[in-house]
Amino acid sequence: EDQVTQSPEALRLQEGESSSLNCSYTVSGLRGLFWYRQDPGKGPEFLFTLYSAGEEKEKERLKATLTKKESFLHITAPKPEDSATYLCAVSGAGTALIFGKGTTLSVSS
């Protein structure tokens, strides 16, 4: 069964304190791994798509990496506006995205 596990569930950082979020996955035939950001009461906002092990993508303070078993979302020098829930999802043999429960990030100034 396709499965996505994210850790930690919650992460508190000081402004400027870099860290990483983990997404472990089990899927038959990975077609893509996706990172989304979700603010309270809103829909997920697309961040990155990764297709193969070794691939990396960057956007401002965020960098996503992919291995055969997991993905990391690295946050460099975060700011309070980076506070949100970060969702990881995979696309396998089926059409649907399989999501993890997310990591809730709080960045304080």
Add this chain to the structure above:
Amino acid sequence: DTGVSQDPRHKITKRGQNVTFRCDPISEHNRLYWYRQTLGQGPEFLTYFQNEAQLEKSRLLSDRFSAERPKGSFSTLEIQRTEQGDSAMYLCASSLDPTDTQYFGPGTRLTVL
């Protein structure tokens, strides 16, 4: 390029009533998806359309749920005889074949009293 839109944004209803939600995908996106999200969980897949054809439905989609996408444009999701367990955020997403990146709308928050 406008994003995915959903209407209404919030819906409060009494148990046993029927509700209908609308989703307008990004123009020219031929794939449309419905997901449901409860507090503290990631979105869970409900159903998927390619153009006007409903190609996949989750086990989560009970007989009380029905979705349509006439003419392959907007989509509606109807819940009949709502139950308190139906309270959730209902999310719509669209994508352009052949890319698999799905773009989400703002969601419809349903509260069943």
